[in-house]
Amino acid sequence: MKMVKDKQILVAADFGGFELKEAVVKHLKERGWTVTDVGMKAGDTGEPEMYQRIGLRAGAMVAEGEFERALLFCGTGMGIHIAASKCPHVHSAVVETVPAALRCVTANNCNVMAMGGYYVAPRTGMAMADAFLEHKLGDGYEDWEGFYEYHKLGYDELENFDYEEYKANGFQIINPGKAPLGPEPLGHAY
Known part of the structure; x- marks a missing residue:
């Protein structure tokens, strides 16, 4: 690659x-x-x-x-x-x-x-x-508690998404992962 x-x-x-x-x-x-x-x-x-x-x-x-x-x-x-x-x-x-x-x-x-x-x-x-x-997942957000884990979970769920399975489950994600996101640090700029 x-x-x-x-x-x-x-x-x-x-x-x-x-x-x-x-x-x-x-x-x-x-x-x-x-x-x-x-x-x-x-x-x-x-x-x-x-x-x-x-x-x-x-x-x-x-x-x-x-x-x-x-x-x-x-x-x-x-x-x-x-x-x-x-x-x-x-x-x-x-x-x-x-x-x-x-x-x-x-x-x-x-x-x-x-x-x-x-x-x-x-x-x-x-x-x-x-x-x-010049950047990767989580860069610049190290001071935001849970930022990387929260966004990594979102990425992983989308990467593994199967529409037919989602449809069969009544358009629900079964056993969704959890990744609490802490409060946004003051003064954090996007």
Whole structure:
């Protein structure tokens, strides 16, 4: 598996996210990252590949354990995010701000982050990529009692979620785990 700790990242974009992807990739390479780009690429000719196919391709590469994390780009970030999320073990977020990018990984343990070329300025996209890639679950919340355990439980329940079992159980989670979350520390900024 190509890991974040080894500065390995997967990227993919459709035509709507292409320019933002190019700016973020340039930034990451300047910071020493090895970037694997599975589309759309400069010089591609013909009919542009549709967002869902690019999202499925990238999502599958994360699902199959080829990459620990991926950055995806389309016009809004939403379509490519939906496609990638169809793949098992993909926990994707659409983000438009640096705090949201940070929170998607520190609280929700997302392994795929999508952003929209129509809404995200290149410098913001670079900062969001840095926030996503330089943090892990629980970072920055060590002073919040139970934060890691609470969010890890949420991640684990979603990772192991089986819709048919949930439906058979009357749309209830049977024997849910417990992870008390202490009060938010004063002055804590998201």
